[in-house]
Amino acid sequence: xxxxxxxxxxxxxxxxxxxxxxxxxxxxxxxxxxxxxxxxxxxxxxxxxxxxxxxxxxxxxxxxxxxxxxxxxxxxxxxxxxxxxxxxxxxxxxxxxxxxxxxxxxxxxxxxxxxxxxxxxxxxxxxxxxxxxxxxxxxxxxxxxxxxxxxxxxxxxxxxxxxxxxxxxxxxxxx
Numbered sequence: 001x002x003x004x005x006x007x008x009x010x011x012x013x014x015x016x017x018x019x020x021x022x023x024x025x026x027x028x029x030x031x032x033x034x035x036x037x038x039x040x041x042x043x044x045x046x047x048x049x050x051x052x053x054x055x056x057x058x059x060x061x062x063x064x065x066x067x068x069x070x071x072x073x074x075x076x077x078x079x080x081x082x083x084x085x086x087x088x089x090x091x092x093x094x095x096x097x098x099x100x101x102x103x104x105x106x107x108x109x110x111x112x113x114x115x116x117x118x119x120x121x122x123x124x125x126x127x128x129x130x131x132x133x134x135x136x137x138x139x140x141x142x143x144x145x146x147x148x149x150x151x152x153x154x155x156x157x158x159x160x161x162x163x164x165x166x167x168x169x170x171x172x173x174x175x
Contacts, residue, residue, distance in 0.1 A: 084151050086174040089126065092151055093172075096128070099149075103142040105134035125154075125173040132166045139166055146170070
């Protein structure tokens with residue numbers, strides 16, 4: 001080779017080396033930002049997947065709660081279907097007295113009180129306090145008859161005041 005060609009080659013010698021370095025590092029320059037974008041996308045996907053799972057669980061809970069709500073509404077309508085109208089209160093009171101008489105229980109005194117609130121229930125009703133005179137078996141029979149009545153009677157308490165004297169507190173629910 002002649003010296004001119006050698007000089008030209010020496011001038012151009014760094015060029016292939018420079019091209020080789022550029023080709024060697026070019027993928028990292030191009031791929032590094034793409035890898036960062038890929039990592040961010042993967043993190044966003046994981047976060048979205050977690051949110052989707054939480055939302056699915058919430059949807060399932062909502063569906064279960066909706067079913068429970070419908071059941072409670074049905075129970076509420078059934079309960080109010082059983083509760084008699086306020087106009088039937090005299091018959092209910094007569095039924096109480098006739099049941100007591102059938103069980104050999106003497107009703108000495110009765111007090112009635114109207115209250116719209118009872119243990120946070122928004123069901124109006126009448127509180128009844130009955131002073132009774134009977135043996136233990138008669139009181140037990142009366143309680144069994146009251147619990148078997150078709151109209152809802154809530155027995156609050158039975159207190160023995162003296163021998164064969166009792167105070168029965170109950171609640172008659174009405175609409």
